[in-house]
Amino acid sequence: MARKKNTKKRRSGLLGALVLLILLGVMAYKLVxxxxxxxxxxEQExxxxTQVEQKEEENNSLKDALSHADDPDYILGLARDRLGLAEDGERIFPDVNN
Structure with a gap:
């Protein structure tokens, strides 16, 4: 009878260890x-x-443009740079190096 008790204890001990090992494996998998x-x-953060920084720079640029919206020299510069316009008597020489 003592032998039967030891066998049951061993089986329950092995079963407990096996259950514990399975739980540890599942926990390790979830941790990974x-x-x-x-x-x-x-990475997403x-x-x-980076996107927020770019948008902030863009917003600052737009705020700067709005603050100069009434400045005739600023508007003239935009017309020259972006639209390629010139005043009477001026000649525009395109930069062929770019």
Missing amino acids: EVYGDLSAAK ARLR
Whole structure:
């Protein structure tokens, strides 16, 4: 009878160890999965921060343009640079190096 008790204890001990091993395996798998999600989230955060910085620079540029909207020299510069316009008597020489 003592032998039967030892066999039951061993089986229950092995079964407990097996269950514990399976749980540890599942937990390790989930931990790796969460770590991968965290890495992806950090990469996305970095991309979004870069986009925010670009948009802030764009907004500052637009604010600067709005602050000069009533300045005739600024408007004349825009007409020359962006539209290729010239005043009477001026000649425009295109830059062929670009």
